[in-house]
Amino acid sequence: MIEIIAMFSLFYKVFIFMLFGFIIQVIFKQNILKNLISKIIDFNIYIFIPFFIFLNLWIYSKALIIQRPQVLNQLIIIVSVFTIAGIILSKIYSLIYKIPFNEISHTITFMNSLYLGLPVVQFFIGPEYSTFGIMVGVLLGVIQFTIGIRYLLGQKQILSNLIGFPSVFAMTMGLIFSFLEIKTSNEILFLSDVFKKIISPLMLVIVGYRLPIKTRIINGQIISSILFRLIGGFLVGVLTSEIFGFEKDIYCFTVLISSMPSAVNNYIIQEKLKINPEFAAENVFWGTLLSVLFIPLVGLYLRFSGILNN
Secondary structure (H helix, E strand, O other): OHHHHHHHHHHHHHHHHHHHHHHHHHHOOHHHHHHHHHHHHHHHHHHHHHHHHHHHHHHHHHHHHHHOHHHHHHHHHHHHHHHHHHHHHHHHHHHHHOOOHHHHHHHHHOEOOOOOHHHHHHHHHOHHHHHHHHHHHHHHHHHHHHHHHHHHOOOOOHHHHHHHHHHHHHHHHHHHHHHOOOOOOHHHHHHHHHHHHHHHHHHHHHHHHOOOOOOOOOOHHHHHHHHHHHHHHHHHHHHHHHHOOOOHHHHHHHHHHHOOOEOHHHHHHHHHHOOOHHHHHHHHHHHHHHHHHHHHHHHHHHHHOOOOOO
16 A cells, blocks of 8 residues: 555656646647647657757766676666567557557557656665666667667658657767767756756646547556556566576566556657557556556565565
């Protein structure tokens, strides 16, 4: 019960922002704000996300690659397995429900490893794994905006290449700046903080705005896709940790992150490319809601299995 309350305290702002967006949709017709939403999404894709990738690789990549190669290897394993397993789960879901693979692949494959994942990791195992979590989120983001768009969503035209290019450029420049040991300035860090405090909540408002007005709590396909993401992700995290023999803290980190609900970026990309954005929005909303109950269960598993000691 205590952990459920704790999860709600971590997640409640997410629901407030999405509920606010849903209320705006009810009051105003969707097409009224269509142009504004399009501009916000473009800013997120072409500026905010690349800036986030650039800054975090700039700050952390050299130290991680040179000073902690074992951690880097674990990071690569986690990101690779998460992506491959997500693709397999998406394919199974697509075959069961006869839904085009490209409409559901991102929703099931890519989890909310940062906005929700980091606070959950900090709650269960402490802030020392925040850097590791950020790097997992960065690498998953790069995959999502490059390989994910081209092959999982099946978008091979010029538009998809343009969406992915800023992230690839940001990754390259972040690595260069890090290895050249160029110092980050206080102004850049301040700008990053401002971006995170404004853009992330704004995207949640837009997710709420794009929820279908007739959305139902019980919807077979939506509930199933959420369970594929949550329970499937949990099982992937456990199997990955067992197979590769992760130490306890990395084991906990892997299982917690893999059990997160669908990422907001899934909606952003599918809205931009007009690939069933409502499906992605519903998964973000209801998946986050169910996570308030599901993540404490994951915590109980980790404690009763002796992996989580605190």
